[in-house]
Amino acid sequence: MKYLDIAMDAAKSMGADYADIRIQKSTTETIYLHNLSLKNTSTDITEGYGIRVFKDGAWGFAHSNIFKDDQVKATVKRAMDIALLSAKAKKGAGLTLAAERSYIASYRTPVKCDPFNLPLKEKVDLMLEVNRMMMNYEGIKQTVFYLLAHKDEKLFASTLGTRLDITTQFINPMITATAVMDGDSQSRTFDEGGRATGWEWINELNLTEKAKQIAEEAIIKVKADTLKEEKPRTLILDPNHLGLTMHESVGHPTELDRVLGWEADYAGISFATPEKLGNYKYGSDIVNFVGDNTLCEGLATAGFDDDGVPNQRWFIIKDGILNEYGSTRDTAPQIGLVHSRGCSRATNYYNQPINRIPNLYLLPGTKELTPGQLIADTDDGVYIQGRGSFSIDQHRVNFQFGGDFFWEIKNGKLHRPLKKVLYKSCNPEFWNSCDAICDERYWQPFGVVNCGKGQPNQTGRMTHGASPARFRNIRVGGSQ
Amino acid sequence: MNAKYEKIVEYVKKHVKADDYNLRIAARNSHETRFAQNAITQHIAGENIDIDIEVAFENKTGRCSINQTDENALADMIKRAEEMAVVNQPDPEYVESASAQSIPQVKNTLDSTINLAPEQMVDIVIKSIANGDKQAATVSGMTEKHYMEIINSTKNGFQGHYDLSEFGHSMTLKKDQIETKVSFSSKDFNTFQLDKEIAHLNEQLASLSNPQAFDAEKIPVILRPAALMEFYWFMMWMMNRRQSDEGMTAFTDQIGKKFLGEKFSLQSTFTIPELISVPYSWDSVVSEETYWVRNGVVETMPTPRYWAKMKNLKPASPFNVYVPGGSASEEEMMKMVPRGLIVNRFWYIRPVDMKKGELTGMTRDGVLYFEDGKVKHAVNNLRFNEIPHDTTRRILTMGESILCDSSVKMPTVLVDDFNFVDKTTF
Numbered sequence: 012m013k014y015l016d017i018a019m020d021a022a023k024s025m026g027a028d029y030a031d032i033r034i035q036k037s038t039t040e041t042i043y044l045h046n047l048s049l050k051n052t053s054t055d056i057t058e059g060y061g062i063r064v065f066k067d068g069a070w071g072f073a074h075s076n077i078f079k080d081d082q083v084k085a086t087v088k089r090a091m092d093i094a095l096l097s098a099k100a101k102k103g104a105g106l107t108l109a110a111e112r113s114y115i116a117s118y119r120t121p122v123k124c125d126p127f128n129l130p131l132k133e134k135v136d137l138m139l140e141v142n143r144m145m146m147n148y149e150g151i152k153q154t155v156f157y158l159l160a161h162k163d164e165k166l167f168a169s170t171l172g173t174r175l176d177i178t179t180q181f182i183n184p185m186i187t188a189t190a191v192m193d194g195d196s197q198s199r200t201f202d203e204g205g206r207a208t209g210w211e212w213i214n215e216l217n218l219t220e221k222a223k224q225i226a227e228e229a230i231i232k233v234k235a236d237t238l239k240e241e242k243p244r245t246l247i248l249d250p251n252h253l254g255l256t257m258h259e260s261v262g263h264p265t266e267l268d269r270v271l272g273w274e275a276d277y278a279g280i281s282f283a284t285p286e287k288l289g290n291y292k293y294g295s296d297i298v299n300f301v302g303d304n305t306l307c308e309g310l311a312t313a314g315f316d317d318d319g320v321p322n323q324r325w326f327i328i329k330d331g332i333l334n335e336y337g338s339t340r341d342t343a344p345q346i347g348l349v350h351s352r353g354c355s356r357a358t359n360y361y362n363q364p365i366n367r368i369p370n371l372y373l374l375p376g377t378k379e380l381t382p383g384q385l386i387a388d389t390d391d392g393v394y395i396q397g398r399g400s401f402s403i404d405q406h407r408v409n410f411q412f413g414g415d416f417f418w419e420i421k422n423g424k425l426h427r428p429l430k431k432v433l434y435k436s437c438n439p440e441f442w443n444s445c446d447a448i449c450d451e452r453y454w455q456p457f458g459v460v461n462c463g464k465g466q467p468n469q470t471g472r473m474t475h476g477a478s479p480a481r482f483r484n485i486r487v488g489g490s491q
Numbered sequence: 492m493n494a495k496y497e498k499i500v501e502y503v504k505k506h507v508k509a510d511d512y513n514l515r516i517a518a519r520n521s522h523e524t525r526f527a528q529n530a531i532t533q534h535i536a537g538e539n540i541d542i543d544i545e546v547a548f549e550n551k552t553g554r555c556s557i558n559q560t561d562e563n564a565l566a567d568m569i570k571r572a573e574e575m576a577v578v579n580q581p582d583p584e585y586v587e588s589a590s591a592q593s594i595p596q597v598k599n600t601l602d603s604t605i606n607l608a609p610e611q612m613v614d615i616v617i618k619s620i621a622n623g624d625k626q627a628a629t630v631s632g633m634t635e636k637h638y639m640e641i642i643n644s645t646k647n648g649f650q651g652h653y654d655l656s657e658f659g660h661s662m663t664l665k666k667d668q669i670e671t672k673v674s675f676s677s678k679d680f681n682t683f684q685l686d687k688e689i690a691h692l693n694e695q696l697a698s699l700s701n702p703q704a705f706d707a708e709k710i711p712v713i714l715r716p717a718a719l720m721e722f723y724w725f726m727m728w729m730m731n732r733r734q735s736d737e738g739m740t741a742f743t744d745q746i747g748k749k750f751l752g753e754k755f756s757l758q759s760t761f762t763i764p765e766l767i768s769v770p771y772s773w774d775s776v777v778s779e780e781t782y783w784v785r786n787g788v789v790e791t792m793p794t795p796r797y798w799a800k801m802k803n804l805k806p807a808s809p810f811n812v813y814v815p816g817g818s819a820s821e822e823e824m825m826k827m828v829p830r831g832l833i834v835n836r837f838w839y840i841r842p843v844d845m846k847k848g849e850l851t852g853m854t855r856d857g858v859l860y861f862e863d864g865k866v867k868h869a870v871n872n873l874r875f876n877e878i879p880h881d882t883t884r885r886i887l888t889m890g891e892s893i894l895c896d897s898s899v900k901m902p903t904v905l906v907d908d909f910n911f912v913d914k915t916t917f
């Protein structure tokens with residue numbers, strides 16, 4: 012597209028030290044079914060371009076939705092003017108950018124059946140069938156099926172000479188049944204958090220069967236007992252639950268911009284500071300976390316990030332020790348790194364890219380271990396499935412998490428269902444209490460499509476993953 | 492209304508074939524300067540527009556939104572929405588679009604904010620950083636200005652247009668292990684006083700020196716307005732008429748009853764000029780002077796148009812938030828209880844139990860311990876598990892309400908037996 016060249020030529024002629032343009036069209040199809048009422052059936056299309064200019068150690072970013080030669084040039088000029096203003100408030104010589112070469116490449120999320128090409132009726136019929144099935148259960152008062160399909164088509168050019176053509180997409184079905192009974196109300200949700208794939212995944216999921224399970228478990232849950240007293244217990248966490256736990260307690264603390272304090276005013280900072288690299292016991296010896304933006308069906312997998320840095324795979328925690336961060340071209344040099352790990356991503360064309368969590372997952376255990384064996388090996392504990400209430404402090408140390416479904420474990424067996432279970436723990440206590448992880452046969456991915464960060468706020472996406480894992484001596488109890 | 496938006500409204504009016512439509516246009520012009528660790532790290536400027544149309548053939552609906560304004564794009568938007576509606580399933584809860592109504596006239600836009608130049612904004616950042624340097628501390632924050640125009644136009648004759656301006660400046664100061672924050676947000680830049688904000692920030696920083704360990708317990712707490720705003724925002728979110736009527740929230744069957752504390756009222760109001768008051772909602776519900784809670788009695792709850800029609804109620808939507816305060820100073824509050832804590836802000840509040848209305852969250856940006864009517868020292872951050880509507884019954888006294896966001900005015904309150912359950916290790 013000619014605007015790539017117009018923008019880069021303009022940036023060079025204005026004396027930019029570095030510049031890039033990201034032309035982005037984002038298309039979102041949302042179908043929101045509340046009981047049998049289609050509250051929202053929509054297609055949202057946002058297209059425009061964001062131009063970054065780096066000058067004298069500072070950034071300027073301007074965006075526009077008007078595709079005209081003069082407007083592109085004016086937007087470059089605006090970004091340059093802003094960069095010069097930014098340079099008035101820099102520290103020392105200002106920022107530097109990690110070394111990078113140029114690339115000419117393309118990437119496309121592998122999709123067999125594009126949900127955007129599927130007739131609406133097929134999608135809505137499935138959703139109505141699912142909600143009808145759940146509403147047939149006595150006690151189910153509310154059902155929700157939320158289906159989201161999203162596509163980003165990006166063209167990227169930089170003054171390094173890079174030219175990228177990237178199309179990524181994902182789909183996310185979410186089903187909730189709410190039971191109201193005996194003065195209480197409890198929900199159960201099926202939500203794998205989205206996956207970078209097509210409708211073929213929906214076909215594999217067998218959502219009508221999932222709907223029965225969700226409705227039945229909502230009713231079991233509303234009638235279940237609570238755990239009153241908080242005391243140290245053993246926890247077994249399923250991959251879906253662990254996805255959110257690792258997102259909050261490992262993903263965010265190892266974003267280098269937080270480590271540097273760049274998020275201090277809003278999202279917060281990190282306890283995992285650079286002097287801890289290579290020596291901090293973040294978890295037990297069996298805890299290995301990998302950042303992997305090459306992960307198949309990963310939500311952050313895009314070939315390249317929005318700095319034009321190729322996707323990579325690296326250890327963030329290795330054998331329990333803090334190994335490395337997720338970084339960008341402007342954060343990496345701040346701690347002496349030569350190269351970025353390619354974690355710079357923007358949500359929309361009008362967002363300046365920020366340092367994001369990569370696809371991040373817990374490696375499975377290396378010894379053969381099934382979830383059944385793990386439960387059988389646990390005398391007294393709680394098994395948590397799915398995600399619920401979650402809250403963590405701004406340094407990413409102290410946290411309290413709930414879940415979506417709970418079983419009390421007694422003498423190696425699932426003893427009784429529970430509700431309103433909460434556990435409290437902190438870093439590094441939590442990951443150091445991990446004493447067993449099931450093997451790779453039980454590893455499952457879990458997507459996050461609503462990671463809020465930045466000012467102005469952006470909604471990022473990434474995939475996590477784990478096999479069921481056990482944690483000892485965690486404070487577990489019921490809500491008030 | 493800007494001619495460019497009028498043209499869109501007219502185009503849609505002329506070309507929609509559906510039985511009904513609801514057009515919304517939201518145009519925004521923003522400049523955002525973000526700084527951290529005593530330097531600007533991000534700096535963003537640009538304009539956006541969101542053109543959104545919802546159409547209906549009988550009770551089958553479709554929606555499409557775009558951000559391009561040319562006629563081809565508008566034609567494509569209408570086509571997509573109409574095609575979607577034609578093949579969609581009927582919506583048993585469909586409500587036809589709003590009809591013509593009298594819309595309150597509110598002045599939400601100030602030239603002082605619109606005319607603020609990027610150079611002035613950077614100057615504010617530079618002065619904020621200079622204060623950080625002077626305090627041997629790091630400062631991070633955001634200086635932003637926005638101008639928005641919102642247009643609603645429906646087939647049934649609702650025609651609404653309003654605009655608003657907003658200026659915001661926040662500063663988080665970090666010195667060693669101490670972090671504290673002030674923030675300002677208003678429709679009128681002229682009411683912003685950087686020196687006052689800096690003095691307030693420095694005062695908070697000084698008060699937080701030498702923090703001591705404090706274990707979680709139930710204890711009286713003075714919640715400053717920014718903390719209260721976060722906390723009661725979630726309560727407001729849970730006050731949903733339909734969900735309550737269907738038995739899913741703590742507010743079920745509480746309309747007309749004294750469910751909250753007598754000292755507590757919650758309003759959306761046009762009577763306070765400094766608050767942004769949007770004249771109608773996204774769904775074309777015209778704003779009206781509303782007491783959600785008056786002296787502890789739940790008078791109404793936010794009610795969507797469908798539920799209002801079903802239950803023969805008036806639709807209602809919050810258009811700003813005002814909690815009337817009292818006259819007690821923090822010094823007077825500290826004398827009312829033997830000991831307690833003062834909380835600047837909360838952070839990461841999430842629901843724990845929707846039916847009970849229970850929330851969890853952390854303190855942030857400074858907690859002070861007081862005893863015998865005086866502040867003794869700062870303490871570590873704490874986690875709470877609490878039920879906001881229940882805390883209104885434990886309000887002992889209230890201070891003066893102040894602007895804590897461009898559309899929120901809250902007081903400082905003294906609440907008895909606030910349930911802290913855990914503490915941070917930093």
